[in-house]
Amino acid sequence: MATGHTDPQRRERILAAALDHIAEAGVAGVSHRRIAARAGVPLGSMTYHFAGIDDLLREAFTRFADHIVAVFEQHLAPVDGVEAARQAVTDLIHALSEGPQRNLVLSQELYTLAARRPEYRELTEAWMLRSRQLLERHFDADTARQLDGLIEGLALHRALDRAPHDRELTLRAVARITTV
Structure with a gap:
């Protein structure tokens, strides 16, 4: 080597x-x-x-967050219109929940680290902000915040449930949050 x-x-x-x-x-x-x-x-x-383990963890988790934001962008950037955006959010939830188990574990590890050590919260806050900014291309800021939480929650529940809910339920949940 x-x-x-x-x-x-x-x-x-x-x-x-x-x-x-x-x-x-x-x-x-x-x-x-x-x-x-x-x-x-x-x-x-x-x-x-x-410089140390914290430097390594920050950079590694930043790379991971960049990857997940790229997944958000891949689903949300090409769409136009509210209905297409609802479909894209639904697709995103299913892509995240059906994707590599590794991503689910890394997300939870980062959230746990941020909950225990406030110096890592800026990393999770930046990640959430970037995700919401992508959602705000299609929805108002309050709706984007609610959708961001829904995406995380439904993706986690689908990934861990032995009988994950279907796409129709996901789409209905997204529609409820995004209907004015």
């Missing part, structure tokens, strides 16, 4: 390894040694690229 400056992907591998580890073992199991081993990099690379 390449070392030092000849390994431009090392930082990215470390971040990916951190997210993979968090998804499997939780934030509590994160350590420089475990992440370095998982990324296949020397332990010294951890402190070279990140």
Whole structure:
């Protein structure tokens, strides 16, 4: 394996390894040694690229939040009109709930970390703001806030329910919130 400056992907591998580890073992199991081993990099690379575990967690979770915002954008950006936006929100909820279990776990790990450690709340607040801004392209600010909560809640419930509700129920819930 390449070392030092000849390994431009090392930082990215470390971040990916951190997210993979968090998804499997939780934030509590994160350590420089475990992440370095998982990324296949020397332990010294951890402190070279990140000031500490908190720096690593912030950047890894920021990357994860960017990914989820991109999923929101993929569903919401191309639509025009309220009815198409309702369909897009419904599609988004189902995409999130039927997507990789890893994303569900990472979301909950970040929320738990932010609930326990206020310094991580700015990360979740920025994520929620970006999600709401995408929703505000189609709905007023209050509706966007309500939809953001609905998206999170229904996606979580669908992902964890042994008999997840169907698309029609999701669409009716979205319509209730978005009908003036």
